[in-house]
Amino acid sequence: MLKYQQIAIEIEKYIEENELQQGDKLPVLETFMAQFEVSKSTITKSLDLLERKGVVFQVRGSGIFVRRHRRKGYISLLSNQGFKKDLDDFNVTSEVIELEVRKPTEEAAVNLNIEQSDDVYYVKRIRNINGQTLCLEESFYNKSIITYLNNEIVSESIFHYIREGLGLKVGFSDMYLQVDQLNAEEAKYLQLEPGLPKLCVESIFHLTNGQPFDFSKVTYNYQQSQFFIQANSY
């Protein structure tokens, strides 16, 4: 982790520990420079990072302010952490239904930018939150990038393993959302009635070098699904 990233974490911790609220003003740059013993450009990078993450906003000529409208229990749709991290306060578990090496569907191959003759790890699992079904997930991992998965890894946070175990850098992602009615199979897995609402989220996750490594389709139990998104102005 780079210096400016470390400092960003420190500043975020400072905001949390002091329970600063939306609109509260942060100390001026010079204070942070002295406190962390770094240059202005390092602090500026830390604050830019926190702004992109939706933790602060900067008003030209006036200062840096806390941005915290976050409501409890909402899952961030934008964090690339895998959401186990967002729901730290909750008890999230995974039930693995299928884990195998196979050929991708046409749709998965297109989204992963591979051939249908290439291998993928196919993962199907149900995720539970506080004992209730949160979602049904089907994921296709490009096996030439995600070279190994097993049941134990897949029962836990796959993204944690990708980062720490495989040492890969997760970059940007594209997500597509659609609302519809549950079909019989989805309803069964989510323990709901067919015809009830569902939220489907298709995601394509890329490494920082732009290679797509994971195409996933997640069907959420609407009763458990509250999401938030923090959007920045450009």
Next chain:
Amino acid sequence: MLKYQQIAIEIEKYIEENELQQGDKLPVLETFMAQFEVSKSTITKSLDLLERKGVVFQVRGSGIFVRRHRRKGYISLLSNQGFKKDLDDFNVTSEVIELEVRKPTEEAAVNLNIEQSDDVYYVKRIRNINGQTLCLEESFYNKSIITYLNNEIVSESIFHYIREGLGLKVGFSDMYLQVDQLNAEEAKYLQLEPGLPKLCVESIFHLTNGQPFDFSKVTYNYQQSQFFIQANSY
């Protein structure tokens, strides 16, 4: 508009006109510097802006690449443009059901950070896309910021008016999503049956100085609602 913002628009146009695809490499910085006759720091700012907007991604030591997974007909959940702009290719119209100055609900007052005795413009409208209902929208605008609205403005793009007519700068926004079943009133407005799925999006829009000026609740017709989100790594 600042120089670097102008150049960002030019580069985006270049990508579109040349129909560049995801993964295509852009010219090196020096080429852009020569072409636009600006410094390296200006071009860097333009490219950072395009990266935040999800138009390009930068790979350290290797270059700048096009990022374009966008599927046709999907509405960006992250653009702060008001979505009339995202759906340029479609015919989006608005039917105004109510427009009046009134006191905010408690919920609206909290989210706008005002008192319940303050005035808001209340707007209720249905938005149609290609002749079908897209969503039912209720918005509360802080009247001390959005000082004037009329039927003509509200039938068109309110955000365009806020920017161009009132000269205000729209900043970040917070959005909360929830999936549920349509109640009788919503179903009537959307011309669907009660009990069918709906996507509710609550948004709080802020000026660049951090002041919330609009609290809106939008209920989408699930048959017309496809959304995309481009997420960046931090």
